[in-house]
Amino acid sequence: MIRGLEIMIGGEELSQRIDERIRSHEAAVSALDARIKQREGDQPFDIRAEDGFKTLGELEVERQRWRDRVTHLTLLRDNVAVKQRYLLGKSDLRLADLISSDVADESRAMSNEGDVLPTRAPIDGLKLTIDGEELHRLLEERIRSHERRAERWKREQARTPEEQTEDEPLLPDEVCACEAERHEWRAAVLGFIRDHTDSTQSYLLGEADLSFGELLPEKPGCVEQAEYQEPASAGLHLERLTDRLCRLVTVDFTRAERDTATAMIGSAAATNFATRSSG
Numbered sequence: 001m002i003r004g005l006e007i008m009i010g011g012e013e014l015s016q017r018i019d020e021r022i023r024s025h026e027a028a029v030s031a032l033d034a035r036i037k038q039r040e041g042d043q044p045f046d047i048r049a050e051d052g053f054k055t056l057g058e059l060e061v062e063r064q065r066w067r068d069r070v071t072h073l074t075l076l077r078d079n080v081a082v083k084q085r086y087l088l089g090k091s092d093l094r095l096a097d098l099i100s101s102d103v104a105d106e107s108r109a110m111s112n113e114g115d116v117l118p119t120r121a122p123i124d125g126l127k128l129t130i131d132g133e134e135l136h137r138l139l140e141e142r143i144r145s146h147e148r149r150a151e152r153w154k155r156e157q158a159r160t161p162e163e164q165t166e167d168e169p170l171l172p173d174e175v176c177a178c179e180a181e182r183h184e185w186r187a188a189v190l191g192f193i194r195d196h197t198d199s200t201q202s203y204l205l206g207e208a209d210l211s212f213g214e215l216l217p218e219k220p221g222c223v224e225q226a227e228y229q230e231p232a233s234a235g236l237h238l239e240r241l242t243d244r245l246c247r248l249v250t251v252d253f254t255r256a257e258r259d260t261a262t263a264m265i266g267s268a269a270a271t272n273f274a275t276r277s278s279g
Contacts, residue, residue: 005209006089007196011082014096018077021097025070032063073097088196090212099189127206132199135215139194142214146187153180190214 009017039048039056047053054062076096086092093099130138157176164170193213197203210216 005193005197005203005205005213006087007093007193008198009086009088009196011080011084011086014086014088015077015080015082017098018073018080018096022070022073022077025066025073025097029063029066029070032059032066035059036063069097090208098192127204128210130203130205130215132197132201132203135197135203135213136194136199138215139190139197139213143187143190143194146183146190150180150183150187153177153183186214 035051036056036059039046039051039059042056044057045055047055051059073096080086088096088098090099153176156171157173157180159170161170190213203209205213205215
């Protein structure tokens, strides 16, 4: 049994993929070199809109980060045994820059990895056993779902002003393009996982694995809406409560006492809201 959601990849392919990332980062370094050269003579706090309102120092720090990443990936690539096969977990994929560090940034941190326990022994945490064939089927379903959504956003982007209605107005092109690209990227990530997992094996998956592979059923729309509305509802309730408490500060108070009491009420409400939101 393979523990967790891991990807099997040949050393030659791994080396090629790392090399692609190196070339991409080298291109970023070259672009930053050109931008920094154009900024020669800038004062320490000068900023430019075309550079994302970054100072020259910030651009130089960004360039150094890319250079350090190139050095790190080059070291990895040069020490990959091309004739070997590698079993890579999520942290390995991130280390080799094969997936974005933002991926599933909706998902929680990976569970601590340990040795597979013997048969009949207690399993640490709530984990699901799934065979490779079912894993591939679920991944394929999610891939097709993302592909359909990407196509829908592309069709939305292609709509003309004559096609819009009061119920279905046109959406901004950049929103449609971003959503289409996001779904295409997720389909590519899940396709990569599918192509590098073994259908003849069984997998023991924890919460992070299930979220990373999008293997759980999708949340109903009403659940997502309720989760989105809960912080806003709490904020509105606290705002009304603060207003009522402020009105309880009677005119018998001096101006300084009223100002102090109002500030204390507002501070307490904000602290309470921040605590609820972080929970």
